[in-house]
Amino acid sequence: MTANTTDKTLETASEKTPVTLLGLGAMGTALARAWLAAGHPLTVWNRTPGRAAGVAAEGAKVAGSAAEAVAASTLVVVCLLDDSSVGEALADTDLAGKDLVNLTTTDPAQARARAEWARERGARYLDGGIMAVPPMIGVPEAGGYVFYSGAGELFEQHRETLAVPAGTTYVGEDAGHAALHDVALLSAMYGMFAGATHAFALIRKENIDPVAFAPLLGDWIKAMAGPSVTQTARQLATGEYGKDVVSSLAMQVAGTPTFLATAEQQGVSPELIGPYFALMRRCLTESSGEEDLTGVVDLLLR
Template identity: 80%
Template structure:
């Protein structure tokens, strides 16, 4: 009988989980597993953070190594990759299933997967696409990207889905982190545009930002569908496919955006780098393309 089988026949009938890291996200994860009756062992570098969870049914561990020994399924949610290495330095990982939800780069995730393999553990990396209040609330839409051991994901998928939805993106351990950072990078780009838009109207007493917000949200939602056209153009290599507003026309319009910013007393530093890339692409490839060619300029 395997260790996993023994654990699944525990009193609750649920897979025991060890969780290392009890920050805001770790605490949210812990509470969802406790609410779902999973036996939970917890450890945090600052022991006091575990007190409330112990009162809710979690079992405290005196060290990370002790916590790892308590369960086959070990979930890590720490500050950074270095923290993971430090916490697990003395732990026996042989036969363990290590799920790392710590935010890292793709290269760090791949290196950590090899590090875990050398120590006899199966490894799964995760990128959490949610904030703590979304954990345990299915209707909030949060989910976690997972990549790495297919067998680990298939075996523990039900347990991992308790806090948030799961999306497996392949055996390359770096792909969860890559998906995570790619989506968040797009988010920050969107926020940059949002902040520039609000800056433009901020000095106009007759324009209420609360009234303006629905217009902005509706416009961004309408434009979001353009990602599918960009993806299709990248796959086909034809950047003129399905073009509605070609590059030459869009570059010709950029002086108006810059002039408006100047007239409103707003810095154009969020827009200008992208406009510069558009102008470079126009000079190199001509004006019949869509904006997709900017992707090529970003590749080094």
């Protein structure tokens, strides 16, 4: 390597935004390694010091305390167990002039309260909801991303650095919106898992190979989910629940006894699908029946 090349490499490295990261669990460690691989100077702290050994060997500076770590960089990223852990870790730190990005899983109310807490201490605040698991971090093709909400100018300033571990999606100035988007999507995921679980239970006692059944199930969910959520969103936006209906509420409610009977015949509890069917029947009593299933959304708000 020539002297000029060396100088250019050092100059590029020096331009990378320094990052402080508090928390080295599975996700925190993945984040740390992504920033290190991209050449960002990284200071880390973890309540259990031994967890820092791996990233220290890769070039991270290990701080002896959270206060020392916070002092090392303007950009401070927190990825801890819960909101209480965040408060405890930052209790004795000087946040004045810091840019605090909280990637800890919280609820919207906690995120808003933490944003105000940070503001009172002189820091700008972004809340984040990570839509990825650790193996997806630092792997662009894996499709992971992070919701961010809070100070818009802070997000724009650090967008490039924040995009190193995973893609970024900014969802507004309200600090609670990243957590809300996160929980909303994960709630849909668990609902999907519930349906898949019920489907596997139905075939469990039969001479049906679950491995052969899986692609049928996955493809069906994919084919139904995309158009359905788009249709529901449009109907919620316009208030026209009876527009472009393919399968009316009345028709779908009429079919539910078959699903319940099949579950009984197969010895499968209806507890995963029963509550949704009950909401469908209740919705039917309050509508013409020619509408879509979108009215169930409004029932949940009562």
